[in-house]
Structure formats: C-alpha cells, structure tokens
Amino acid sequence: MLYTLLKILLVIHLAGVILGFIGGRVHGALISWLETAPADTAEILWRYEKSASYMAFLGTSLLIITGILMLVYKWGGLAGQDWLFWVKMVLVAAVGGAEIVRHITAVKWRQGDQSMLAWTKNSGKFSGIAAVLTVIVGVFNFN
Numbered sequence: 534m535l536y537t538l539l540k541i542l543l544v545i546h547l548a549g550v551i552l553g554f555i556g557g558r559v560h561g562a563l564i565s566w567l568e569t570a571p572a573d574t575a576e577i578l579w580r581y582e583k584s585a586s587y588m589a590f591l592g593t594s595l596l597i598i599t600g601i602l603m604l605v606y607k608w609g610g611l612a613g614q615d616w617l618f619w620v621k622m623v624l625v626a627a628v629g630g631a632e633i634v635r636h637i638t639a640v641k642w643r644q645g646d647q648s649m650l651a652w653t654k655n656s657g658k659f660s661g662i663a664a665v666l667t668v669i670v671g672v673f674n675f676n
C-alpha cells in the first residue's frame with residue numbers, strides 16, 4: 534500500500550514538473566505577446582494568461598508538497614542526505630521564491646500596474662532556468 538502511494542506521489546511530483554514548465558513557458562509567451570497585440574487578439578490571449586500563470590504556480594506547489602512527503606515517507610527525512618540534496622534544496626528555494634514573485638506581480642500587472650510586467654517576465658525566466666537545474670540535480674540526487 535505504502536509502495537503504491539509513494540509511486541503515486543512520484544507521478545504527481547513529475548506532473549508538477551510538467552505543469553510548471555508548460556504553464557511558465559506559455560505564460561511568458563502570452564505576456565510578451567500581450568504587450569503588442571491588437572485589441573481583438575489580446576481579447577483571446579487574456580483568456581489564457583491567468584490560467585497559464587496559475588498552472589505554473591500549481592505545478593511548483595505540487596512539487597514542494599509531494600517532494601516533502603516523499604522525503605519523509607520514502608527517504609526517512611533529512612538525516613543522511615548528501616550535499617547534492619542540499620544543492621537541490623537551494624535551487625528549489627530559488628524556484629519557489631521566483632514563482633511567488635512571478636505569480637504576485639502577474640496578478641498586479643493583470644490589475645493594471647504596468648511596472649509589474651518586467652518583474653513577472655524576469656522572475657519567470659529566473660524560475661525556469663533554476664527549475665531546469667533542479668531537474669538535473671534532482672535526477673543525480675535521487676536516482
């Protein structure tokens with residue numbers, strides 16, 4: 534039973550990677566497009582901008598929640614983790630922090646604050662790059 538639950542957690546963890554990358558990349562493309570899009574195109578793009586932003590945020594949240602559960606119930610917690618695990622945690626903190634900034638500034642930008650656009654764009658790029666590194670380190674760490 535525990536074995537199956539742990540497998541399901543890993544599936545959700547990896548689904549978090551997919552949601553995070555797709556949501557983040559699509560959100561980045563949509564906000565750049567929205568800057569110059571004519572009104573009729575913008576009307577369509579706005580329909581997807583919010584859901585892409587939430588998709589990336591949900592993906593990151595799922596990663597952190599399932600990651601902690603697997604760490605505790607499969608690997609016995611923090612004790613005995615090697616330095617690569619801590620490299621991964623620093624990267625996770627970077628992804629998580631950048632995602633919070635990206636998501637909040639995206640909300641403010643959506644509400645009309647134009648000064649937030651550069652913030653949401655740059656934190657999104659930072660989050661994406663840190664997430665690629667997290668995947669690489671994550672694979673070397675636990676596999």
Ligand code: HEM
Nearest residue numbers: 596597600601603604607625628664667668671672675676
């Ligand atoms: C941006 C956030 C994260 C990303 C991109 C990420 C990525 C990955 C990937 C790609 C794997 C698969 C490795 C493999 O089995 O080959 C993995 C596994 C794992 N991750 Fe994460 N992870 C993230 C956050 C976390 C967090 C916050 C924790 C714990 C506090 C965590 C704990 C684990 C554990 C325990 C495994 C091994 C699962 C197993 O037993 O097979 N991850 N992660």
